[in-house]
Amino acid sequence: MINIETQYAGLTLRNPLIVGSSGLTSSADRNKSFEKAGAGAIVLKSLFEEQIEMQSVILMKDTDYPEASDYIREYVKANQINNYLELIKKTKAICSIPVIASINCYKADAWIDFARQIELAGADALELNVFFMDTDLTHDYDATRALYVNIIRKVKEIVKIPVVIKVGKYFSNIPALVHILKINGADGIVLFNRFYRPDIDINTMQLVSGNVFSNHSDLSDTLRWTAIVSGKIPEISISASTGVHDWEDVIKCLLVGASTVQMCSAVYTHGAEIISQVLTCMEEWMNQAKYNSLSQFRGKLNYANIQNPGMYERSQFMKYFSNRD
Ligand SMILES: Cc1cc2nc3c(=O)[nH]c(=O)nc-3n(C[C@H](O)[C@H](O)[C@H](O)COP(=O)(O)O)c2cc1C
Structure with a gap:
């Protein structure tokens, strides 16, 4: 009997497959359909701090009365929040898998x-989901890292539920960041978020949106950093995210040490059925390899467990290309 249960940031999931935060998870009924398809957990669409503030500003422009502006600002904020709280309650009422809420934030208070x-x-x-695009020439890296640390510390003071941080990959030392977040209370880390990608239309000479969805080639960075972080900081739960499109990708993420794996673009593209397909194929693979549980192969190929961990590092990557004609 194969057991694909996993522990993630203090939660027990029936399997490692999580539907990632996005419009997909913004309805309780759809969340139920993901549960029926087999998902181990879902991350609800983010409540965006920025979105709440922007809506307040737009409405405030319509009034010259400061008291009214205050009232409207609070009203808008309350309603955004209430809708989100309703989504949590409705999803919890009909789903038995763990429901992970998500906040997109860039300030510490x-x-x-x-x-x-x-x-x-x-x-x-x-x-x-902590992110801000830091392009200020006078900011230093330590200040950015301090912001992340401040956020996790403050949230951990307020809540008892596990808190996971989802980061982008644009850091100069990802393991050091994860290490300090772990020390300051992070129960898990999502590697990585994938941000809006700009492109250029050379006919209209305009900035346009690039591909919204990831593809297989995006998995490589996810694998590299999951392998390195899980090898160096085995105590932290990692959710591998970005570029996971099929069951083989899921197995790869587990082999490099992920506790869970998030799928978003693939679910947008193929629908909820992809979840059951991935689980079936994953179990078949485990069966053939004679694995009864994830712990028998999780992390087998991470930074700590392969013979040449330098393979995960950039210098080896460059060496590979320098040998090519
Ligand atoms: C349409 C769309 C909406 C998204 N919305 C959110 C969001 O609200 N919060 C968040 O943390 N990530 C959001 N994401 C990022 C995904 O959760 C995920 O991290 C990213 O798409 C990489 O995973 P994938 O390669 O499986 O798509 C969104 C992604 C897409 C494509």
Whole structure:
């Protein structure tokens, strides 16, 4: 009997497959369909701090009365939050798999109250999608890292549910970042978020949106950093995300040490059925390889467990290309 249960950031999941935060998970009924298809957990669409603030600003432009502006700002904020809390409650009412709420934030204080309300609404964990595009010439890297640390510290003071941080891959030392987040209370890390990608239309001479969805080639960075982080910081739960499109990708993520694997683009492209297909194929692979549980092969190919861990590092990558004609 194959057991594909996994532990992730203090939660027990029936399997490692998580539907990633996106519009896909913004409806309780759709979340139920993901559960029926076999998902181990879902991460709800993010509540965006930026979105709440922007809506307030737009509405405030329509009034010259400062009291009214204050009222409207609070009203808009409350309604955004209430809709989100409703989503958590409705999803929890009909789903039995863990429901992970998500907040997109880039400041260390304004939204902290949301975290408490999210916990009270019944979320099983909280994923913090922390990102800001730092392009200020006078900012230094330590300040950016301090912001992340501050956020995790403050949230952990407020909530008891597990808190996971979802980061992008644009850091100069990802293991050091994960290490300091772990020390400051992070229960897990999502490697990685994938951001809006700009492109250029040379006919209209305009900036346009690039591919919204990832593809297989995006998996490589996910594998590399999951392998390195899991090898160097085995105590932290890693959710591998970006570029996971089929069952083989899922197995690869587990082999490099992920506790869970998130899928988003693939679910957009193929629908909820991809979840059951991935699980079936994964179990077949485990059966053939004579594995009864994930722990028998998880991390087998991570940085700590392969003979030449330098393979995961950039210098080896360059050496490979320098030998090519
Ligand atoms: C249409 C769309 C909407 C998304 N919305 C969110 C979001 O609200 N919050 C978040 O943390 N990530 C969001 N993401 C990022 C995904 O959760 C995921 O991290 C990213 O797409 C990489 O995974 P994938 O390669 O499986 O698509 C979104 C992605 C897509 C494609």
